[in-house]
Amino acid sequence: MPKLTIDGQEVEVPPGSTVLQACEAAGREIPVFCYHPRLDIAGNCRMCLVEMEKSPKPIASCAMPAGDGMVIKTNTPLVHKARKGVLELLLINHPLDCPICDQGGECDLQDLTLFYGPDQSRFEENKRPVADKYLGPLISTHMTRCIHCTRCIRFIDQVAGVEELGAVHRGEHMEITTWIEKALSSELSGNIIDLCPVGALNSKPYEYRARTWELKKTESVDVLDAVGANIRVDSRGSEVMRVLPRLHEDINEEWLADKSRFSYDGLKRRRLDVPMVKSEGRLAPSDWRTAFSTIKERLESVDPKRIGFIVGDLVDAETMVMVRELATAIGTPHVDCRQDGAKLDGKVRAEYLFNTTIAGIEQADAVLLVGTNPRWEAPLINARLRKRQLQGDFRVARIGAPFDLTYPVEDLGAGAQTLQELASGQHSFAEVLKGAKNPMVIVGAGAVARPDGAAILALARELAVACNMVREDWNGFNVLHTAASRVAGLDLGLVPGEGGRDVAGMLEGAAGGMEVLFLIGADEIDTSRLGDTFVVYQGHHGDVGAHAADVILPGAAYTEKNAIYVNTEGRPQRTKLAVFPPGEAKEDWKILRALSEVLGRVVQLNSLPEVRARLAALAPQLRTIDVIEPAAWGEFGRSGELGRAAFTSPVQDFYQTNPISRASAVMAECSELFVRGAAQGATGTHG
Template identity: 35%
Template structure:
C-alpha cells in the first residue's frame, strides 16, 4: 500500500471555535469558519457575497493566539484565521462588547416594528432579541433622515438605516453601477444617491434582500401582507432561459412577492428585477378566467365542455396541411409534447416555437451552453456578438462582470453601443446590415492565426477586411478559459445563420466555449422535444408568409411576440379559424381568435422547463389560476381526448411524463442569402421589461426608466443627413414616433425597440426603414 499523506493540506488551517476544532482554507475569515461548523456569530455588515466592510462591529469575538488572549475583541468578519487560533464567540467579554454594539445601533433606530414591512423577518429584530437590553439608557432625541425616491421598485425608510453599507457594496461590486454611497460623517452619515435619482440597475431588488433592517423594502409589496401570513413555494423564473431559482410568497393562492432561492450553479443568491416583480402582471385586468367563444362577432362566456367542443370542431374544419401551430417559447415540456401529439393527430407538420427568428436557413434551434453558467465567472476573455447581455440575461451578465473584475478581457461586436457595467477591451459598433462583415473580419484574424477556414465560409472570410484589433481579440480568446456569447440581437438577426456559423468557427478556432442565448425560457426544452416543423412543415415565418386556413396560438400574444408583427396579424385575420390558448385576452387576440381557452401561467401550474445548461427543472403550482383557468397540459389533454386522438389516454401528469421522449433536431449547413439593404436599416431589440405578456403587464416594471417609451433613435450625424432634429415627430409606416438623438446608434441604422403597441407592427429587424417628418 502506498504511503498516505499526513498532516494538514497546505491550503487548510487548523483552528478552534468555541471548543470545536475545524479546518478552514488559508485566508478565510473567522466568521466563515464559524458558519461552516454551525456556530452563530451576530452580524449586520457581513455578507458572504460582498466585500468586507467591518463597520457594524456586531461580530466582535475573543481570540487567543499562541496561548495568549488578544487584549481587544476582534471583528470576526475581518480577522483572518491563523494556525492554532482559538476563538471564543460567547465569552463574557465577547458578549459584553456585542451587547454594547447592539445598544449603540438601537440608539437612533425608530423602533417602528409594528408598521415596518421587514417585521417578522428582520435581522435587527432577531439579533436585538438575543443581545439587546429591555430598556434604553438613551434619553436624547433620535435622529431622522429624509427619504429619497429611488424608483418604483424599492421603498426607502432611511431613518431605520444602521449604515451597514451592504446596499452600497452591492451596487458597486455586484451590480457594477455605483449608484448608492455614504454622505457626511458621524451622526450625519446618510446612505443615498446624493442627487435623488432612480436606481437603474436591473438587479436593484437585491438591495432589499441584503438590507438587514427595514430601510429598503419591496415597494409594490408595501403594506400588503405580513411575513407570517405568507407561504413560500419553490419555483423558477420564466422570463429568460437561465431558470433562476426563486420562492413565491403566496397568501390565499395569490403571489404577493418573489424572492431568490439559493442555487450557486444557476443564480447564486440573486434575482433579476424582471423575475422579482413580474408577478404583478399575473393579475392584470385582461387576465381571462373563463372560456370564451366568438359567435356572430360577439364574445360569449361558455363552459369548458362547450368551448372544447367548439375548438375541436374548428380544428377539424380544415385539413392538417392547412393548420399552423404557433407556440410560445416559454411553454413547458409537458405542453410542448402534447402540442406535438395534437399536431400529429390532426395531420399537421406546421409547428414552431421560434416566433422571433427571421433566418431559418440552418434550421437552428436552441442548444445548451458549451460553457456552463457556473464557469463563466472564471473566464479570462469573452466575445459578445449581437448581445445586450445586461438586458437579455441579467444574471449571466453578472458572471461576466465578476470575471472582468478579476481581469478578464471582454470584447463586443454589436449593432449599437449597449450599456455594459464593465469596461470593454475592444468594441466594434456597426449597423445591423454590416454585422456579418464585422464578424468575418474577426474570423479572418483567426485564420491568420492558423485556424483552417470552414469550406462554407472560406470565400467570405478571404474577402473580409483585415483588422489589427481582431488579432488582439483572437489572442485573448486563446489565452485561457474563454467564451463566445451569441446574443439575442444576433439570434434574431435576418442573417443569423451567418453570425452563428462564424461565431462557432471563432469559438472552435480559439478553444473558447460557445454559448448561444435561447430566445424563450424553455427554448432548449422545446427544441429537445422537436416542437419544430416536421417533414415538409413550415417554420414560424413561412406559416405567416404562406397563410394557413387554421391556426393554434399557444400562449402567444399577437403582434408583440412575433419578429414580424404585421405579417402575423395579416395571416391571423385572413384565417378561417383561430384557436387560442391564452392567459390574457388582449384586444388584438380578441380580434383574430374564434375561441380563447384560459390557461394557467407557470407559477400556477406544475411544469418542467430546461435551462441554458440543459438542466431540467420541475416546479409545482405555487398559486391559484383565476376563475376556471386550468394548467395548459390539462386543457390539451381534454381537447385531445374530445377529438379522440392517440396519445391522450394518460390519467395524470406522471402518466404524461412517462410518454415524453426527447428527439434530436437536425440542423442544416445552410446560410441565408446576403442581401444588401440601402439606406437606414432597423435595429429591433426586445426591451428588458417587454419580453412577454406577463412583463408587459407588470405595472412597477413598466414605470421603471429601463422601460423606455417607444422612439426612433439615431445618432446626430445620421439625423442631420436625414434632415431631422431631436424632438421631431417622425412617421414610420403608419406609426408616429418621437426622434431621439442617441450616440449609441451607428451610422446607417435607426433603433426602434420592439414589443410596444406603436412598434409591434413595424417592418422587422434589419428591414430598410424610411423616416419622414410628420
C-alpha cells in the same frame, strides 16, 4: 492552510479565510449586520466581535484574516458584553416601530437584539430623524431605521455595477442616498431589499400588504427570461403577494432580476378566466363544451396540411409534449416553437445551448458577445460576467450595438462582416481568443433570428473551432435565449416536419394556405398578417394573440401549475403550483388532452406522470431534474449570404417582454421611467 483553535476546537481553513469563516467552519454562529459573503468586507457594524488570545480588545472577526495558531473565543462574558454594547449603540436612534415595519418577522436586527441585545435603554435624548430617499418605483425607504451597514451601497457598486448609491456626511450625520435624487436604474436593484438587515429598504409594491407569517411559501422557478432563476412564490389565498430569490449557486446565486421579482401583479391583471368564442365579430364568454365544439366544426372541413401550431415563449415542456402528440395525431407538419424566427433547426443540441453553463463563465478568460445585450436579455448572466471581470484577466469584446453592460467592453464592429473577419482570423481579436485558455462566444437570440441567422451560426461555429473553444474539458460556444420555452421546444423537436412551414411561413400562408392556427401562448408574432385564418389562442393573458383569436382557451400561468422548464443551459427545472388558476382556466396540457378527445384524435396521456414519461422518452436528456446533460458537438449552421444590417438585441424594453410583464402596472411604470424616459432624454429625477 492555517489551523485555528475555536472555543477549544481545532479547525483548518483555506488560505485567505477570515476568522468569521473559521468560526462558521467550527459550527459557531457569529452575528453580523454588515458582512455578506458575496460582498467586499466593510467591517463597520462590529457585531461580529470575538475574543482573540493576546489581543488587548475584541476583534472584528469578519475583517481579521485567519492566522495559523490563533486561539479564538466566541462565548465569553467579554464577547457578550461587547455585542450587547454594539446593539445598544445601534438601537439609540432606531425607531420603535416594529408593529408597522414590513421587515417584522424577517428582521435581522429584531432577531439579534432578542438573543444578544440589552434588556433596557439608557438613552434619554431625542432620536435622530432622517428624511426618506426616493429610489424609484420599486424600493421604498425608511431611512431613520438605517444602521449604515452599507450592504446596499456595496451591492449596487460591486454586483450591479451601477454607482448610484453612497454615503454622505460623517459621524452622526451620515446618510445613505443617491448622489442626485433619482431612481436606481439597475435591473437588479430589488436585491438590496433582501440585503437590508433592518426595515430601511422595502418593496414598494408589497409594502403594508401582508405579514410574512400569513403567506404560503412555494419553491418554484422564474420563467420571465431563459435563465431559470430559482424563486420562492409567497401567496395568500388565491393571490401571489411577492416573489423572492432562492439560493442556487450554479444559476442565480441568491440574486433576482427586477422584472422577475416585481411583475407578479401582472398575474392578476388582464387574465383569461373563461373560454371565449367569436360571434358576429366579437369575442363573448362561453363554456368549454361550446369552445371545443366550435373548434371541431371548423377543423372537420379543413385539410390537416392547412393547420398549424405556434408555441410561445412561456410554455412548459409538458404542454409542448401534448402539442407535438396532437399535431402528429391531426397529421400536420406545421409546428414551430421559434416565435422569433430563430434559424435553429435543433438537430445538434450544442447548437442551441449555453454550453459553458452560467457558473462556467467564472472559468473563462475571454468572451465575444455577438448581437446580444445580456444586461437586458439576462441580467443575472450579465452580473456573472461582471463578477468574472472584477477578478481580472478577462477581456470582453462585442459585435453589435453599444450598450452599458456595467463592465469594460471592446467594440469590434456592428454586424456580420466583423464576425466573418474574426472567423477567418483576419481580425486582431481572433488572436486574443486563440491565446486564451478558456475562450467563449455568446451568440444572442437576435443574431440567429435574422434572415441570415443560419450563416451567422455557421460563422460562430467556425470561430469556436478555430479558436479552440470546443475541447473535451471545455465548450465555449453559447447561445443566449430570451424565451423560457425555447430549449425544451427544440429538445422535443417542435420544428417543422417534412414539408412543414415555420412561423414566418405560417403567417405568410395565412393569406391563403393556412386555414387554422393554434397559438399556444404565442404573443410575440405579427397578428396583422393572420387575415381570415381561424385562430385558436390558448394562454393566460389577454395579450396580442388573444386579440386575434376566434376561440380562446384559458390556460394557467407558471405560478399556477406543476411544470418543467428548461433554461438556456439545458437544465430542466420544475415550477410548483402556488395558487390555482382563476375562474375556469385549466392547466394547458389538460386542455389539449380534452381537445384531442373532442376532435377524435385522442392522445393517450391521461395524467402528469404519463406526460412526463413521454417527455423522457422523447428527450432523455430532460429525465433528471436540475442536471445538465452535456451536448455532443457537431456540424450546424449553413453558409450563405450575410446581411449588412447591424446586430440588434431582441429586447428593446427590459420591462415589457412577455404577457405577464406587459400586464403589470409596476413594470409599466418602470418602462415609462427607465426606457421611454431615457429615450426622450429625461433625467429620471423625482418631482
